[in-house]
Amino acid sequence: MHTDLPDLLALLDLTPLDEDHFQGESRNIVGPRIFGGQVISQALVAASRTVEGRPAHSLQAYFLRPGDVREPIQFRVERVRDGGTFSTRRVVAEQRGRPIFDMALSFHNAEDGPAHQTATFEAPDPDELLTEHDMNARFLEGEEISDNFRAALLRRKPIEIRPVTQRHPLRPEKAAPVRQTWIRATGLDSDDPLLHQALLAYVSDHSLMGAALLPHGVTFLSRDMQVASLDHTLWFHRPVRFDDWLFYDMESPIAQGGRGFTRGRIFNRAGELVASVAQEGLIRRQS
Known part of the structure; x- marks a missing residue:
């Protein structure tokens, strides 16, 4: 099932x-389980409506x-708290009366203060790159896979994604633990502003754990791997x-003990760092 931007909105x-x-509805975006970015963005909207x-x-x-x-x-x-310049909220997401997700959030009035930025990036212009959909379509030409599996790999997504490095979705090769996309x-x-924040929260969970899989030559589709976001x-x-285009620079500095740690930096086209991300996930080989 395709998911377009109006569906996500x-x-x-x-x-x-x-x-x-x-109450929020759900949608089959990545399979029978709810995509983590969906519940993150919905919980952000819920908390923001109380601030x-x-x-x-x-x-x-x-x-x-x-x-x-x-x-x-x-x-x-x-x-939790409303102070002079900060507000704190906690959100619990439930299905069938059981919690599936827990999130703490902090809100802050804009202030003047000391400012600096050392983070920078270099990347090809997004107009020079294929979309993720077109890249996958090119790689899948001639592949003997079922129509349903092909449709799942080529389903439309609500966010336009242009990977810097082209990788075959079915034939992973070992690579440095770095992913970069526009x-x-x-x-x-x-x-x-809330809608823009919520959409960024949604996509911040996309491909991030994939950086931890690159050095091992596996993907989310590898049958011997169990991969799930933990936090x-x-x-x-x-x-x-x-x-407008944002550049998402992701890396995984370590994987150990069945868990992979990843972090990301998100820049606007002017080179300003607008957001930072960190995530740990389960990466377990199944016998």
Whole structure:
């Protein structure tokens, strides 16, 4: 099933059940389990609806159980604290009365203060690169796979993604633990800062754990691998505009004990660092 930007925007339009209780729908984006980026972005929207005039500056999430795409998600917000310049919220996402996800968020009024940035990046212009969809379509030409599997690999995604390095989705080769992509929400027509933050939160979970798999010549599709996100942390450094290209620079400095650690930096086209990401995930070989 294809997922276009209007489908994702509909998922972010939560239904209020009471002042601090919301319901979100789900969609088969990556299979029978809910895509982690979906519940992260929905929980961010739920928490933000209980905060007046303060954008999120950080969130830290734990994935507790696999989510079921056939069931709606209940988001319960706890108003932990409202201070002079900061607000803190906790969100628990539930299905069938059981928590599947837990997230703490902090919101902050914009302030003047000391500023510096040492992070930089170099990358080809996104207009010079193939989209992820076109890259996969080219690699899959002539591959003997089922129509359903081909359709799943070529399904449309709500965010346009242009990888810097082309990799065959079915024939992984060992490589340095680095992934780099250009990303944007093509056709987004909104100035709502929360929507731009939520879309970035959604895509921040895309391909990040893949960086930890590269040195081992495996992918999420490898039958002998069990891969699952365990936690996810995101910091917003600047206001985000996701209707223009952003550069997502991902790396995995270590994998150990069945867990892979990954981190990412997200820049705008002007070279400004707008967000940072860190995640640990399960990468387990199955016998």
